[in-house]
Amino acid sequence: MATTPNAATPTEFTATPRSFLRRWTGGDEIAHLVTLIAAATILLIAVLLVYQLWVLSAEARAKFGWSFFVTKTWDPVAGDFGALPFIYGTLVTSAVALLIAVPLGVGAAIFLAELATPKLSASLTFVSDLLAAVPSVIYGLLGVFLLVPIMRTTIQPALKKSLGFLPLFQGPSYGIGFLTAGIVLAIMIVPFVLSVSREVLLAVPRDQREAALALGATKWESTWKVVVPAARIGIFGSVFLALARALGETMAVTMVIGNNPKVAASLFSPGYSIAAVLANEFSEATGNLYLSALIELGLVLFLLTFVLNGLARLLIVVTTARGSGVLPT
């Protein structure tokens, strides 16, 4: 079996060096090493990613410092860069998306976890998973040609008429803008809220429900006052996960947000997001400072999603671990 010349030495039954050699030629150590290298590559990629973002944004960081985050001007010609409109747009669209997607996703998750038969629940979850697999550029396509006209002619005028006293719903209806981007994002992140929420709801032990029902609670009361609070932390986790998705979502937002670096109170106003400005300007950025400012935006985006994802995972692990034994596969 051992074919390497130096391995098959005839000296017999000696100490450790030889048994190490045998293991080596037997292949275990090689297999271990090869797989370890693959695993280490992942760490290397992550480290390199952070390193590159940090180093390449050095010029912008040195020049603008913290004021980068509170400056409104974005003027590539004058070499004046401020990230505020992009951060604002990213946060506003994500907030709109969460306001719509969280009730929808959690509501649907309650139905799938508490009411639907296992078979129905499984098939509907499958549809939701497919929805999560739809490429974002497809959402953008429908956003541009379908949602934007509807927003312009129907939804925005209607909102203006009913809620126009709020500064949020004032100004001309362009169709594109924060609200439209938020709605597209909401549709995109519902599947994430749904699938994770459903899992954590299913992880709540059955006797909790039965105890509530035995005390005379209605099905809704047992769900809302017992099951949902028990799964609360995991649901927060799903929300963070969805938020991280929404923050980093690029194409659909780029196509409907209006691409105008503006900080406006009105949700009807065209805006910009971090991911969108990267998508639009990165390939044609001229000059090191411009590129460096864009990469700093990328760094900001990376850090935001990094923190949110880390937090989300922690919360989800905490809740599913608590409902021990009933973990869904």
Next chain:
Amino acid sequence: MSVRLMWRKSLNVAMLSLTGVCVLITVSVLFFILGYLVYNGGKDLSWNFFTRLPAPVGEAGGGMANAILGSMKLLLLAALFGVPIGLLGGVYLAEFGGRTVPFVVRYTADLLNGVPSIVIGIFAYALVVMPMHHFSTLAGGFALGIMVIPTVLRNTESFLTDVPRSLREGAFAMGANKWKMVATVVLPAASRGILTGVLLALARVAGETAPLLFTAFGNRFWSPGWNQPTSSLPVVIYTYATGPYEDWHRQAWAAGLVLLGLVLITNILVRAFLTRGTAYERT
């Protein structure tokens, strides 16, 4: 029945139906998207669409053959780069790892999975495009490959750990050493799951646009070799949808239909394949 009880009962019915409505809305979105794409894109799908190059602006006709081929090349590169690392890394996590290293790797992979695709694009730009000084298929494939790794890794790991202990012990009892046990018993037993994981990961990156914008860039012509900028379906959809020409818009719908069709069919087939009974009893 007291008023209070009636209130509680009607609240029960109202809220529970509302959750049903939530499901209905969510689920109907998929069918709506699909239907709308078929309606808008179906009529522009023709043989030319798959075999011709894009026509010059303003001229009717033309196709997206270069984008389709470009997407395939990018996916091939992504698979060549991402799958071995993900697969072997997964084997490490499930079979060889101790305690701390796998934890760190797993956590890193999950975080990497959550990194916005546009940031992955920046990374590939910095690592491949900047040293080479031009956009290329290679850079795009690299970006997509990075996005494939975490999914393949976690999937492989979870399917490997699902392989029952008795199989491993059987292999050991027959005198196999560890890597033989892994290579000839555990991996084959989990192969179906691993394969589906790989396909799902590739289907996911097949629709990615953002990381390609400044790595593979785009190209209105064929892209010979691996060193030139290349067109790809998602990027073409984006360019055409946001472009000013009516003809482009129609082509974008058709391309959207093709892309969505491919992604959904892969997903459905893969999942059907996965649930159609496994080589061993899963708990």
